[in-house]
Amino acid sequence: MAEFNDFAPLDFQKEGIVLDYKTAGVDIEAGNNFVKDLKKKVPNLGGFGGMIKVPSGYEEPILVSGTDGVGTKIDIAQAANDYTTIGIDLVAMCVNDIITCGAKPLYFLDYISTQRLDDKIPDIMTGIIKGCEISGMDLLGGETAEHPQYQMKIDLAGFCTGIVEKKKIIDGSAIKPSDRIIGLASSGVHSNGYSIINYLARRLKLNYCNYPELLTPTTIYAPVVERLLKEGDWIYGMSHITGGGIPENLPRCLPEGVKAHVDWNAWSVPEIFLEIQRQGNMDELEMRRVFNLGIGYCVIVPANRVELTMDIIRDEGIECWEIGEVYEGCVG
Numbered sequence: 321m322a323e324f325n326d327f328a329p330l331d332f333q334k335e336g337i338v339l340d341y342k343t344a345g346v347d348i349e350a351g352n353n354f355v356k357d358l359k360k361k362v363p364n365l366g367g368f369g370g371m372i373k374v375p376s377g378y379e380e381p382i383l384v385s386g387t388d389g390v391g392t393k394i395d396i397a398q399a400a401n402d403y404t405t406i407g408i409d410l411v412a413m414c415v416n417d418i419i420t421c422g423a424k425p426l427y428f429l430d431y432i433s434t435q436r437l438d439d440k441i442p443d444i445m446t447g448i449i450k451g452c453e454i455s456g457m458d459l460l461g462g463e464t465a466e467h468p469q470y471q472m473k474i475d476l477a478g479f480c481t482g483i484v485e486k487k488k489i490i491d492g493s494a495i496k497p498s499d500r501i502i503g504l505a506s507s508g509v510h511s512n513g514y515s516i517i518n519y520l521a522r523r524l525k526l527n528y529c530n531y532p533e534l535l536t537p538t539t540i541y542a543p544v545v546e547r548l549l550k551e552g553d554w555i556y557g558m559s560h561i562t563g564g565g566i567p568e569n570l571p572r573c574l575p576e577g578v579k580a581h582v583d584w585n586a587w588s589v590p591e592i593f594l595e596i597q598r599q600g601n602m603d604e605l606e607m608r609r610v611f612n613l614g615i616g617y618c619v620i621v622p623a624n625r626v627e628l629t630m631d632i633i634r635d636e637g638i639e640c641w642e643i644g645e646v647y648e649g650c651v652g
Contacts, residue, residue, distance in 0.1 A: 510538040
């Protein structure tokens with residue numbers, strides 16, 4: 321796409337040129353057709369504003385909101401010309417955050433900025449719709465903006481809201497020494513650490529097509545968390561392992577006066593992380609604070625609930641391990 325400064329001065333009236341939006345790079349008809357097709361797939365899609373009925377049965381309902389993106393994972397999708405999973409990532413990054421306090425997902429909104437409306441947009445939306453279905457929430461609306469002068473080909477942002485009973489909010493305050501930490505398996509890199517991956521690929525001239533697992537979508541943990549919360553009240557804390565890895569994210573759910581000890585040998589690190597470490601000659605501590613290393617989500621439970629919790633998680637189709645213990649000490 322040419323920059324404004326690349327064009328020679330032009331007198332539209334003198335030249336008899338009638339400017340329209342499409343000439344400037346924005347196709348209104350394509351945008352309208354996109355929305356029509358989308359409404360066939362998402363009947364509840366809003367007009368100017370999406371609406372949803374607040375569920376009944378709550379004494380003191382608290383709304384929980386979150387927003388996120390997929391970072392530079394979008395560069396991998398662009399290089400591979402495969403946008404079929406990136407929409408799931410967008411939903412996952414948002415919903416996995418809000419469920420850590422016990423919230424049930426209600427609705428999702430998306431924002432897509434692109435140079436041009438083309439086939440990649442429906443692929444992205446298909447992923448977003450699938451992510452919402454997995455999470456059990458409605459896609460209420462969003463914005464797809466065509467920016468012909470945009471330097472990036474595409475960027476994504478998501479926004480979601482959930483609901484939780486006030487007295488059932490999980491804030492980590494019940495966590496105490498001797499509680500156990502259970503790590504839930506990630507599906508791979510998820511959506512964090514891709515700046516390092518992209519840097520490596522450029523410097524080492526790597527072909528993304530040789531690493532299809534880089535586009536494996538982020539696991540959505542909403543169904544298993546909902547199941548755990550329905551089974552009982554022994555989930556004392558939860559953490560979504562994103563940028564910063566376990567060292568940065570696990571302490572976010574701990575109260576004052578306790579720390580977490582993690583046994584880094586309790587699970588096998590997936591091969592994709594070992595390959596990144598080898599290719600980049602990366603230090604182990606740096607790997608731990610950049611990547612999830614195979615653990616995408618953590619729950620903290622009392623010692624006598626470890627086996628039951630792990631049985632439920634595995635019954636939901638997710639592998640898990642007891643990866644650590646809470647002990648007395650100051651977080652830091």
